[in-house]
Amino acid sequence: MDDVALLSNFKTRNLGNLALTRVVQRLLATRYGADHLVALHRLPHPIADVVTSSPLSGWQRALERTVGDLGSLPRPDRSTFGEREPDLAAIGKEGSAPTGARALLGRAAHSGPGVRVRARLDRDTGREHLGGLDGAADVVWNPGGEINVHATPSSRLLDIDFAIARSKRVAMTNFSFEPTPETLAFFTARAASLHRVIARDERTAAALVDLGVDEKDMFLCPDAVFLAGSDTVPELAPTTRQDHRSVLGVVLHGITSVDTSHFARIIRAARDAGLAIEILSSHLTIDGDVIDQVLAVTGDTGVTVMPEFTDIPRYIAHLSGLHAVVTARFHTAVMGLLAGTTVVGVDTYGTKVAGGLTTAGFADALADGADWPEQAIAIIERGEPADPARLDDARARVLSTWSEVFPMADLTR
Secondary structure, three states: OOOEEEEOOOOOOOHHHHHHHHHHHHHHHHHHOHHHEEEEOOOOHHHHHHHOOOOHHHHHHHHHHHHOOOOOOOOOOOOOHHHHOOHHHHHHOOOOOOOHHHHHHHHHHOOHHHHHHHHHHOHHHHHHHHHHHHOOOEEEEOOOOEEOOOOOOHHHHHHHHHHHHOOOEEEEEEEEEOOOHHHHHHHHHHHHHOOEEEEOOHHHHHHHHHOOOOHHHEEEOOOHHHHEOOOOEHHHOOOOOOOOOOEEEEEOOOOOOOOHHHHHHHHHHHHHOOOEEEEEOOOHHHHHHHHHHHHHHHOOOOEEEOOOOOOHHHHHHHHHOOOEEEEOOHHHHHHHHHOOOEEEEOOOOOOHHHHHHHHHOOHHHEOOOOOHHHHHHHHHHHOOOOOHHHHHHHHHHHHHHHHHHOOOOOOOO
């Protein structure tokens, strides 16, 4: 059996992304065997930033100038799959923003000269990372759920460009596609070289086929996090299922500004109906400002801002005790459905929540359009959790699709 390299090139506190990566790891370990799976993060930022300052056609030459000969790359130390997984904790936790002297040093480190110095210092780490990609026959890219206009700079595409240049069988999995001009240019040039693609919404599938992915290599599938809390990934299951309380959970997404009046309307309606409000977050560093903006409109009477959740089972268990959750974060919508809670999914940027829930068969959990606050209030008032049979169907579709796509070792174009 050939080795597979799983590339999860995001760095975030987002619990949904961590749940996604763990599920994908287990799916690939099942298909390839745990001993054949190498879990990788991403090239060091400075190396990627230096290289991708060149035109796309020159990335591989710039990479060799930056890290040295690409023909003799070291392989990362091999270990069992389970021993590699704790690295997720290091990937997932970012520190608070530095101040004072640390802030000055940070600005210097991110200046042009500073980045070039750091790229030289990271050379050995970068070579080992590239060696992990080069030593695998298959490379599976898990981009953390989406290619979007806010968090996918061109530097995050360098690893995949390297894998394609080395003639690896490259698969992209479990994502929505909302590109910038730069990422669109990359996929226009490279989409035809992707060996398999698993999209989580029809818009993404159509866009990638238009850019050159062969239709036979395109698969539409519910998000893999629907397997969290199942027998496939039992350690993500809630430890206890709470009795539903008279509490509405509200999950904002701070990556863009939002119309605070919409969320304020929902919070006021819920309070009028006798519900307490909990504002939840898995990433207060990103969400904190927009939470403050909403509270400035609604006031904090009857509203509790919960401490940041950093543990997936506890988050699912907490969601299971809510009357309902209104969420602008897609993976919270999925985990809320798994928890047996009434879910209202809303998009505050892009269409990933609508696309992902529709693909999975939960379009009735969406509030969209100009009157989405009124739709959300109606769903909250009904208080109807998802039918477990529909969750079983979404899980079965995930397992069926991944079984069909992987392993890719004996598949050829």
